[in-house]
Amino acid sequence: MSFLLYEVFQADKMWQNLPKLAQQVDKETAQAILQECAKIAEQELDPIARQGDEIGVSYKDGVVTTAPGYKKAFQTYVDGGWTALGGDVNYGGMGMPKMLTGLHEEMLCSADISFALYPVLTAGAALSLAKHGDEALKQRYLTRMYSGEWSASMCLTEAHSGSDLGIIRTKAIPQEDGTYNVSGTKIFITGGEHDLTENIVHLVLAKLPDAPAGPRGISLFLVPKFQVNDDETLGEFNNVSCGSIEHKMGIHASATCVMNFDDSKGYLIGELNKGLACMFTMMNFERIGVGIQGLGAAVRSYQNALEYAKDRLQGRALDSKQNGVKNPSQEADSIMVHGDVRRMLLNMKALNEGSRALSSYISMQLDYATYGEGDEQVKGETLAALMTPVAKAFFTDLGFENTVAGQQVFGGHGFIREWGQEQLVRDARITQIYEGTNGIQAMDLLVRKIATSNGAMLKVFTDEVNTYINENKDNDVMAEFIAPLGDAVNDLTHLTTDLLAKSQTNINELGASANDYLHVFGYTAMAYIWARMAQVSLSKKDNNGESGDDFYQSKLHTARYFYTRILPRRLSLIASAKSGCDCLFDIDDELF
Incomplete structure (x- = not known):
């Protein structure tokens, strides 16, 4: 993480060059925050994650109780000020940049995704309230959310209305005092009810x-579980109740609730009929956060699998007859001698480190969008919008792939509960589904971002990469990365042109190729970031042309592995994307 922050992206210099951040964070502060976050993850969250999965949350007569240890861990988290980490400084937040809070989230998710969901959902709701709420709402609710006294949820989905929010049925009836009576039922509400905080603030979409x-016609309302009196004490129950909790494949310690609103008093956030735009402030934050959840699970999977592979003795190396037995004092070699195990581990390593780096790059764009000015801010906004669906879908697809790969390294032990690998697989699976399925993210990228802008948004990214390529085209040491990166960017550009042209006569071409396209984009973007990491590592080289330090050697070898074994994945994806939509739509529904 320090390598990315200070060597690859030079975040400490960036922070000092942005006046809105310069007074809030520096390298020393950032390092202290990450060190303390590591302690929370290791000492408070990791010990409760296993029993959280096995016991889960419980429900009785509308009351939801979290798993043993969660309430104490949450209070420790609150006492440390973590709920204020990325918050607006005008209302008690610490105002830390996304580059820092994103790494903080990864640590939480590696330790326990279920726990992380409670504060991360609150942080997202706070972001939406801070940007769109009026001053009275912010003073009353935002300060308590940052203090950790109150938590929050996001209430969008209804039984008949998932991705199509335009058909929601939850109603909001205007009242003479300027409030609204909100009535309806929402499902799949993370943290909708629990015992961690004394009040829960619900952000509810209604019409x-x-x-x-x-x-x-959608509006956004703040609906608290308990009303708040004029003296800031908690008042009457606001007719917000939990009808049941979901029994899920994973994230058992996260309360996923059916929430009922029965003439519950709500307060308008933003303007009437523009609630979806207000909620998207939170949703985009959460989508990047969900991508980080996938990464967090994958990182834990790699750590587990690597430790196991080094200890597990099975078989001998294939070359033992030619080169001798590698471990003659034992009856077998570790499974690290087997090519396929090394393949799985290096896949995980390259994709995890690439995802963390690309996540940090996207977080940097969010920081420019939030704290920058002029062209710098506009570029940050464009790149953040372009790459949000990539963060959500690409990182979670790779995250699930890597949790399964870690399970495979364990063999049969990965399938039983004892080692914890099967929990990572189950927990990671939801990340590909919620906050907009990955297929919807692919459509968002190709249709709403690329096609709607006629490729202009993509050009902002490819221009940056091409500038980097041109700056390093005569750098012989970087040739092994620059040449294939140039090919990847050119292929992405040509694929985009081809699909946009085809869509002029058949719009289904975009839907048929969207998933392939997102992954081509993801691997290309990751190649750009891996080139930058390789360049830094090469700058540390000794006289033999390799890094003189184990860390940089490892980074450089992993970069080469990514370019040699993983980047070529995009070629089959490009062929698939270009194959057209006829093979999808020529078959009648009855023939499926």
Whole structure:
């Protein structure tokens, strides 16, 4: 993490060059934060994660109780000020940049995704409230959310309305005092009810009776579990109840609730009928956060699998007859001698480190969008919007792939509960589904971002990469990375042009190729970041052309592995994307 922050992205210099950040964070502060976060993850969260999965949350008569140890761990987390880490400084937040809070989230998710969901959902809701809420709401609710006294949830989905939010049925009836009576039922609500905080603030999408049809009629309301009195004490119960909890494949210690609102008093956030835009502030934050969840599970999987592979003795190396037995004092070699085990581990290593680096790059764009000015801010906003669906879908697809790979390294031991690998597989699976399925993210990238801008948004990214390529085209030491990176960017550009042209006569071409396209984009973007990491590592080289330090040697070898064994994945994806949509739509539904 320090390598990325200070050597690859030079975040400490960036922070000092942004006036809105310069007074809040420096390298020393950032390092202290990450060190303390590591302690929380290791000492408080890791010990409760296993029993959290096995016992889970419980429900009785509308009351949800978290797993043993969660309430104590959450209070420790609150006492450390972590709930304020990325918050608005005007309301008690610490105002730390996303580059830092993103790494913080990864640590939490590696330790326990279920625990991480409670504060991360609250942070996302706080972001939406801070940007769109009026001053009275921010003073009353935002300060308590940052202090950790209150938590929050995001209430979008209904039984008949998942991705199509335009058909929600939850109603908001205007009242004479300017409030609204909100009634309806929401499902799949993470942290909708629990015993960690004394009040829960729900951000609820609803429609007024005379609202326009579809998504243009959605408004956003703040609906607390308990009303707040004028003296800031908690008041009456606000008719917000949990009807049941979901029994899930994974994240058992996260309360996933069916929430009922029965003439519950709500407060408008933003403007009427523009609630979806307000909620997207939170949703985009959460989508990047979900990508980090996938990464966190994958990192834990790699750590587990590597330790196991070094200790597990099975068989002899294939070359033992030619080169002698590698471990003559034992009856077998460790499974590290087997090519396929090394393949799985290096895949995990390259994809995890690439995902962390690309996540940090996207976080940097968010920081420019939030704290920058002028062209710098505009570019940050564009790149952050472009790459949000990539962060969510690409990182979670790779995260699930890597949890399964870790399980495979364990063999039969990966399938039983004792080693913890099967929990990572189960927990990671939801990350590909919630906050907009990965197929929807692919459509968001190709249709809403690329096609709608006629490729202009993509050009902002490819221009940056091509500038980097041109700056290093005469650097012989970097040739092994620059040449294939140039090929990848050119292929991405040509694929984009081809798909946009085809879509002019058949719009289904975009839907048919969107998933392939997102992954081509992801591998290409990751190649750019791996080149930058390799360049830093090469700068530390000794007289033999390799790094003189184990860390940089490892980084350089992993970069080469990514370029040699993983980047070529994009070629088959490009062929698939270009194959057209006829093979999908020519078959009648009855023939499936």
